[in-house]
Amino acid sequence: MKLRLLRCLRQQPKQTTRPMQQEELEVVRHHMMKDMQKNNTDMPVKILLLGTAESGKTTIIKQMRILHINGFTDDERREKIPEIYQNIHDSIIQLVRQMTLLDIGFGSRSSERSADYILSLDSLAPDYMSEEYCDHVMALWNDVGIRSCYNRSNEFPLLDSAKYFLDNFVRISDMDYIPSTEDILHSRKITTGISQITFRVPLPKSLGGGDQEFRMYDVGGQRDQRNKWIQVFEGIQAVLFLISCSEFDQNLREDPTQNRLQEALKLFRAVWQNRFLSSAGLIVFLNKYDIMERKIRAGKHIVDYFPEFEEFQSRRQQNNLFDESDWTKMFIKQKMVDITQEPFKRNSRNQTDYSSTERECYYHFTVATDTRCIRDVFSDVQQMILSENVSGLALY
């Protein structure tokens, strides 16, 4: 018996046969759990990660590897060094370039010389870090002008992990450096095409025991990569949609006139209504809330980009227990809930109307770089996907 088949059954909008009695249901459920246990090798649960670029999809794949497949060997860690060097190199070059564009002055003459040195280099990171290179990067990262530039980094594209890597630069520039798990989780390499990870997870007794194979697919999130997504839509049990809560004050790399959070919400609407995904469960990770909180502490406000936030907050002001970060999180989540409840307007063949079905969407606030957070959230997600497949029978 296929989990996939059961999920399809559940999505039937109209009941055409006699509903099962409770005892019959229990018998079927019992057999199904036995089947799940017996056939678990040939029916992986397929999860598709979707979301705009830099929302955290590849980081989730890395976490699955840490949590379910013994993490990274020393050789694999060493292989990540060029990627991490490149992240540092890109970040420092970007900060130096933006100093002129934003008309910010360096704190000293020697920092200006360091900036000239960095700008004279190739855009490809050096294979190894010479003492001269390290001194210039350190001098720049400690410069007051560069720090003011960093504080305005919502105005230009900068890697979210720039601060993490530059703060850890002394350790990373060591000759014997081997990336830590945290370094790997913070590193960024653009995903093109489709990659996948397969792992097995023990099943609780209530679901028949044994273990279950999961297959998770990661795809490129840039606009030009999204046409590849459709290739993996078939037979997907759940979509994990990632949205970055921190990007309310940033614009797209691909289109600097477009607000990133607006783009992510637009994409969420398209995924929610997509007919090829109509039989898949939808789970949302409202990710990067650590960065969102850091921004709010630094004086950024979502209301400056989404004026409707003011009304949202004042409507619920009776409850004073929440601070601005809590309100911001609730506001973004509400925007997504509203999308799932919008009256249906067809403007493409690929859409499906869910307004008359009981399709649910599950929301979690996450920090994808935090293994403990992802372990806890994913264990909920796993339970939900598996028990949904079983309990789906109860509707018929």
Ligand SMILES: Nc1nc2c(ncn2[C@@H]2O[C@H](COP(=O)(O)OP(=O)(O)O)[C@@H](O)[C@H]2O)c(=O)[nH]1
């Ligand atoms: N601080 C922080 N960084 C994150 C979080 N999620 C992802 N990142 C970083 O954001 C960058 C982009 O993440 P990535 O997984 O490559 O995004 P993708 O384009 O959706 O695959 C990487 O440098 C990650 O380390 C998060 O929750 N908090």
Ligand SMILES: [Mg+2]
């Ligand atoms: Mg990626």
